[in-house]
Amino acid sequence: MTEKTQRKKFDVLIIGGGVVGTAVARSLAKLKLKTALVEKEVELAFGTTKANSGIVHAGFHNEPGSLKAILCVKGCDMFPQVCEELDVPFKENGVLMVATSDRELPLLHKFYEQGIQNGVRDLELIDRDRVFELEPNLSRDIVAGLFAPHGGIVSPFELAIYQGVNAEKNGVEIFLDAAVENVVDRGNYIEVATKKGTFEAALVVNCAGLFADDIAQMVGDTSFAIRPRKGEEYLLDKRVGNLVTSTIFPLPSENSKGILVIPTAHGNLMIGPTALEMQEREDLSTTQEGLEVIYQSASKLVKGISRRDIIASFAGVRAASDRGDFVIEFSKVAPRLLNVAGIESPGLTAAPAIGEMVLEMIKDWCKDRGIPVEENHDFNPRLPKRVRLQDIDDPRLEEMIAKDRRYAHAVCRCELVSEAEIVEAIQNGARTLDGIKLRTRAGMGRCQGGFCTPKVLQIMARELNVPITSITKRGGDSVIVPYKTKELI
Ligand SMILES: Cc1cc2nc3c(=O)[nH]c(=O)nc-3n(C[C@H](O)[C@H](O)[C@H](O)COP(=O)(O)OP(=O)(O)OC[C@H]3O[C@@H](n4cnc5c(N)ncnc54)[C@H](O)[C@@H]3O)c2cc1C
Numbered sequence: 001m002t003e004k005t006q007r008k009k010f011d012v013l014i015i016g017g018g019v020v021g022t023a024v025a026r027s028l029a030k031l032k033l034k035t036a037l038v039e040k041e042v043e044l045a046f047g048t049t050k051a052n053s054g055i056v057h058a059g060f061h062n063e064p065g066s067l068k069a070i071l072c073v074k075g076c077d078m079f080p081q082v083c084e085e086l087d088v089p090f091k092e093n094g095v096l097m098v099a100t101s102d103r104e105l106p107l108l109h110k111f112y113e114q115g116i117q118n119g120v121r122d123l124e125l126i127d128r129d130r131v132f133e134l135e136p137n138l139s140r141d142i143v144a145g146l147f148a149p150h151g152g153i154v155s156p157f158e159l160a161i162y163q164g165v166n167a168e169k170n171g172v173e174i175f176l177d178a179a180v181e182n183v184v185d186r187g188n189y190i191e192v193a194t195k196k197g198t199f200e201a202a203l204v205v206n207c208a209g210l211f212a213d214d215i216a217q218m219v220g221d222t223s224f225a226i227r228p229r230k231g232e233e234y235l236l237d238k239r240v241g242n243l244v245t246s247t248i249f250p251l252p253s254e255n256s257k258g259i260l261v262i263p264t265a266h267g268n269l270m271i272g273p274t275a276l277e278m279q280e281r282e283d284l285s286t287t288q289e290g291l292e293v294i295y296q297s298a299s300k301l302v303k304g305i306s307r308r309d310i311i312a313s314f315a316g317v318r319a320a321s322d323r324g325d326f327v328i329e330f331s332k333v334a335p336r337l338l339n340v341a342g343i344e345s346p347g348l349t350a351a352p353a354i355g356e357m358v359l360e361m362i363k364d365w366c367k368d369r370g371i372p373v374e375e376n377h378d379f380n381p382r383l384p385k386r387v388r389l390q391d392i393d394d395p396r397l398e399e400m401i402a403k404d405r406r407y408a409h410a411v412c413r414c415e416l417v418s419e420a421e422i423v424e425a426i427q428n429g430a431r432t433l434d435g436i437k438l439r440t441r442a443g444m445g446r447c448q449g450g451f452c453t454p455k456v457l458q459i460m461a462r463e464l465n466v467p468i469t470s471i472t473k474r475g476g477d478s479v480i481v482p483y484k485t486k487e488l489i
Pocket of ligand 1: 015016017018019020021038039040041044045046047048049050051052053054055056057178179180181207208209210211212229230231232233273315316317318343344345346347348349350
């Protein structure tokens with residue numbers, strides 16, 4: 001990633017390196033524009049994108065005609081291809097919403113009608129027998145279901161990271177640890193002051209998630225506000241990963257989709273999230289009350305969920321807007337600022353479609369001003385396939401070890417991650433322990449890094465040629481080993 005800049009000029013500057021900003025970057029790489037992305041954290045995907053349920057929603061939850069509905073359905077349809085191109089874990093496991101009493105049936109039917117209006121493919125109302133045929137471990141209280149076979153699950157952070165890597169390989173410049181401090185509309189260009197210097201751009205795309213309203217306000221745009229809503233989630237051991245196949249939804253409440261039981265793209269099961277309106281945008285704490293609500297609700301849906309299987313907990317904060325829908329529009333106050341804000345759920349699902357929508361808006365913006373924009377015929381949507389020890393069979397493993405001995409060295413034993421994969425993650429931009437974890441899963445298993453952390457740190461120090469004491473968990477002052485110990489030297 002590009003490290004330093006003075007005053008640099010770009011056609012388009014994207015603020016925010018989450019799943020939305022990187023999707024926009026990848027889409028814009030299809031044009032011959034000079035594009036850059038600035039991100040305040042030291043790595044991509046460290047915002048809301050790293051802490052969510054990873055569901056590719058089918059699109060029956062949202063009101064017909066809303067941007068959420070349109071972009072969710074379009075995004076869901078794009079996932080198989082995007083994830084294949086970027087080699088990101090994705091599975092079309094299906095989404096199943098269940099009614100637990102006859103009283104809930106009218107609402108279940110409403111979601112069916114809504115889904116049909118939204119264009120959800122192969123959506124089906126199913127009776128009790130079919131529900132249990134699909135999911136034998138569901139609670140016996142369930143009376144009917146709504147099944148969307150094309151809903152899926154994805155590794156959200158890998159999607160964002162590899163969208164970014166792909167955008168960069170296609171010419172987009174990425175500046176990390178470059179928090180935007182001020183934005184000024186100078187009339188014929190827009191000026192963005194960051195921690196890494198000042199940028200000038202013809203257009204700025206504001207994908208700053210929880211802080212998108214702060215960015216808009218820098219140019220006097222108060223047309224929307226972010227209303228943060230926290231969600232706690234609990235990850236269960238892979239031992240119970242097969243309790244359900246589809247993602248199980250109850251009927252939703254007013255401000256959330258309810259507590260879900262979610263298979264993950266890596267074979268775990270997850271339960272959550274809660275939905276708590278709050279002021280604080282970066283409070284990622286989990287609570288005993290949150291756990292209780294989630295555990296009780298999830299147990300009502302699926303039999304066999306036990307607290308003892310919980311291996312990790314986390315929280316993410318949704319960047320809901322006060323308009324109730326995504327805000328994707330040019331600012332009326334600063335016409336060179338394109339706000340892509342309020343991207344709460346289903347923002348992960350919608351991200352690839354948002355990227356394409358922004359691409360079209362920018363093409364139109366240029367056309368209206370007589371600015372020629374050429375297609376980038378060299379754009380390559382693909383990234384090379386990455387080897388994952390966990391997914392390969394013995395003959396292939398032997399072949400890989402013959403080429404590179406580092407595949408024989410299992411660094412993370414819970415998730416079966418080899419030294420070669422850690423090194424590849426570093427080559428793909430990982431600079432922190434969390435960056436390695438999000439790319440490889442080292443530290444995400446049952447022991448939560450108890451075994452592999454020292455080994456990962458040693459590999460990072462060696463590959464990056466830095467002292468082990470300078471490596472952080474996620475940037476800033478989150479140093480892991482403040483001084484060298486005998487074991488780590
Ligand atoms: C608990 C939970 C569960 C969810 N589950 C799902 C789901 O299953 N399916 C789904 O489709 N959606 C889900 N969502 C929503 C989804 O996670 C978000 O819509 C999506 O991650 C938003 O991506 P983003 O890029 O807009 O935001 P972010 O990932 O937050 O990215 C914004 C980036 O901007 C950066 N930034 C902020 N300020 C500045 C600045 N001043 N200068 C430079 N950079 C800045 C941040 O550091 C951040 O990296 C869930 C959300 C939560 C909280």
